[in-house]
Amino acid sequence: MSTQRLARLKTPLVYVMGSVYVIAGVGHFLVPDLFAQIVPPQLPAATALVYLSGIAEIGLGIGVMVPRTRRVAAWGLVALLLAVFPANVYMATSGVVIQGAPPAIADPGVGRWVRLPLQVVLVVWAWWYTADPPENAI
Template identity: 65%
Template sequence: MGPMYVAAGALHFVVPELYVQIVPPVFPARLALVYLSGLAEVGVGIGVLLPRTRRYAAWTAVALLVAIFPANVYMATHGVVVEGMPGGGDPSGFVRWGRLPLQGVLILWALWYTRPADGPDSG
């Protein structure tokens, strides 16, 4: 999970314009939110790789996934065409709506990392 979040977070800095397009217009400072969420994703990714911070990072991932859910809803319900996206900028309805339940899967995956570690010091 860690490398996936680091890579996804890094993309927020490499191609921020892709992400700005799916932030609902009602939110202020959309570019700043893209950078902030990218930084949070990189932090989560690094955090889950380290045993000492894994549980905190996993809870942060859950909060982050909840926080970015409105962008996925906006993308699905407004037929957002993401200009500059590799492979074309018009994701299919399946992709747009498929991102919504995927968030649930990612939350469950993050929750798996919140469990106490097995071992003599866990408890």
């Protein structure tokens, strides 16, 4: 894909990304027990961490869609993705059956391992918005 075409997609894609984080964050409040199952057992207060990460996803998802806060929110998303990476590693390696999860990730298997490289894609996507915007951008 050409750099010019990618640049044209940058603005619409930020709204896709932001919306995905808001929806995911709301999910943390609708089914907290589902998310709590993938919090590594070494961490305390799994449900509280699920709620905190949900608040962060909602706030940062909204923030990345607002031009004035986009850069700092994008850095926040990078940090959040790195912070939740251990949960994805735990999910992939634990062998725990995740009650209430979609079939692709409920049982241990390839579906869980796909999330690990997906995290890299998500970090790069968020990082794309950390650069200073051009002066004439809105």
